[in-house]
Amino acid sequence: MPKTKLGSTPIQLSHIRVPSLVEKTIRGRIEIDQHAADSGYEGDRAFFVVDLGEVYKQHRRWKTELPQVQPYYAVKCNPDPRLVLFLSKLGIGFDCASVDEMKLVLNLVPDPSRIIFSNPCKSDYSIRFAADAGVRMMSFDNLDELDKIKKFYPDAHLLLRIFASDPTALVHLESKYGASLDSTKTLLKHAFTLKLTVVGVSFHVGSGAGDVAAIGQAVKDSSLVLEEARSVGFKPHILNVGGGFQDSNFELISNALRTALQGEVLENITIIAEPGRYFARSAYTLICTVIGRRQVCNGSMDMIYQNDGVYGNFLNVIIEKEAIAPSMVLLINQKERQLTTRLYSIWGPTCDSTDCVNPSSRFGTEIMAGDWLIYKNMGGSVPNTPL
Ligand SMILES: Cc1ncc(COP(=O)(O)O)c(C=O)c1O
Structure with missing residues (x-):
């Protein structure tokens, strides 16, 4: 399979575009988080961009x-x-x-x-x-x-x-x-x-x-x-x-x-x-980071873990049985990765196995810890006042 080295600039993979002002805001905030992370800043929280x-x-x-x-x-x-x-x-x-x-x-x-x-x-x-x-x-x-x-x-x-x-x-x-x-x-x-x-x-x-x-x-x-x-x-x-x-x-x-x-x-x-x-609902875009990945060797799909789940802003997965999938991915991790279609299950950060955001989500690339997943239409069931 072809391997491609990616630069440090986040790459938008999906053709479903977030409106540009929202996207610009997301990129700006991620950059702040990345720089702040170097000095020990607690920058691993999911966040909203509101339009x-x-x-x-x-x-x-x-x-x-x-x-x-x-x-x-x-x-x-x-x-x-x-x-x-x-x-x-x-x-x-x-x-x-x-x-x-x-x-x-x-x-x-x-x-x-x-x-x-x-x-x-x-x-x-x-x-x-x-x-x-x-x-x-x-x-x-x-x-x-x-x-x-x-x-x-x-x-x-x-x-x-x-x-x-x-x-x-x-x-x-x-x-x-x-x-x-x-x-x-x-x-x-x-x-x-x-x-x-x-x-x-x-x-x-x-x-x-x-x-x-x-x-x-x-x-x-x-x-x-x-x-x-x-x-x-x-x-x-x-x-x-x-x-x-x-x-x-x-x-x-x-x-x-x-x-x-x-x-x-x-x-x-x-x-x-x-x-x-x-x-x-439509005014809120939620941005989560991939905090971990588990490659499963028995042929099942690999698992990715993100910093928000069903006990946070993905409550609708339980309440409305909504199938929530990211609309866009920003690749941050600079390691080599495979650019081929693949399925992942997406999990929230708690230790509870109910905390599954999506049992099978399709991506056009390999996903790695440090990448960002962007979810549109997330303002409809917000358990806590967003920051
Ligand atoms: C009494 C009442 N009014 C309004 C609403 C809002 O409903 P919706 O978000 O479906 O418009 C609810 C939702 O639970 C409700 O219980």
């Missing part, structure tokens, strides 16, 4: 497709403060699921009316925190939650989260949250007896949704529950259509949503949504 232009593009797309739907970004998806601040400047609100998320947003955007505490099962402390901070809108889906809210925040404005399910979704939420339609009347009556204020209905068909029928059904069910709320004595004025929007089929799902909304009597109802991955 907020992508977020702006998604915002424009949303405005074109769903101008009548006000988005509240789901902070749980990626709590990067730069992203939150940027979205706030675009006029977007925030869906927070915890005290930490509310604190993060309030620090950057000191306006509690732009937050929905969208968690149907909250701790006493978190409800008290919302009351003190003035985060008034929150969701519920069970009787006990209503009693808790009565005790700690009786002035809250409540959204009744109802069951909704897209069987094709990548992440199913209906097994955890959402009141079944045969329980909504009882819940609404209990809220009325407690003198609480129900202002609307919410649903989430699941993350990574793709079934237009599921959206249609959820809007229909919501319309029925809004009518139930009126019959009990409330004056509901909000429908929250949740998240689940994806890059790949946004126009299709938006069209289905628009059609469903038109088909129901929703006069004087403000429509809002809680997109997460839609805004965050």
Whole structure:
């Protein structure tokens, strides 16, 4: 097999190009890491390069497709403060699921009316925190939650989260949250007896949704529950259509949503949504370095180990069963290598065998420790705030 000596300049092998500004930033950062490594600097962490232009593009797309739907970004998806601040400047609100998320947003955007505490099962402390901070809108889906809210925040404005399910979704939420339609009347009556204020209905068909029928059904069910709320004595004025929007089929799902909304009597109802991955995913490129390699002698494919895995920023390998492969490789190691197509399994840095990022990934070259692997579309499930 031909052997080629490579120079010290990183070589881009893939034809799938990262946008040039992002690529330039990656190269600059890698150079800093390489130089700093000489003086003992802890430069072996994976890092993100963020392109907020992508977020702006998604915002424009949303405005074109769903101008009548006000988005509240789901902070749980990626709590990067730069992203939150940027979205706030675009006029977007925030869906927070915890005290930490509310604190993060309030620090950057000191306006509690732009937050929905969208968690149907909250701790006493978190409800008290919302009351003190003035985060008034929150969701519920069970009787006990209503009693808790009565005790700690009786002035809250409540959204009744109802069951909704897209069987094709990548992440199913209906097994955890959402009141079944045969329980909504009882819940609404209990809220009325407690003198609480129900202002609307919410649903989430699941993350990574793709079934237009599921959206249609959820809007229909919501319309029925809004009518139930009126019959009990409330004056509901909000429908929250949740998240689940994806890059790949946004126009299709938006069209289905628009059609469903038109088909129901929703006069004087403000429509809002809680997109997460839609805004965050494409803006984030993750750069990992190969920290080790194991050549397997029995004919199986060789293994490479990188400095991030499923317990870090590759959580989606487990949650969404996503097949994540690098879109580009930067060859740093100056040793001779074989430039032929080969397969590697890619592993994270922990000692856990579950920490497999990709069981079989194709490369156009031999990979060595010190090379860099570049992963696009990694902003959708970020467990920690990126550095
Ligand atoms: C209540 C709620 N809203 C919004 C989202 C964001 O969903 P997605 O990232 O699919 O848009 C989630 C995700 O888990 C959620 O649970």
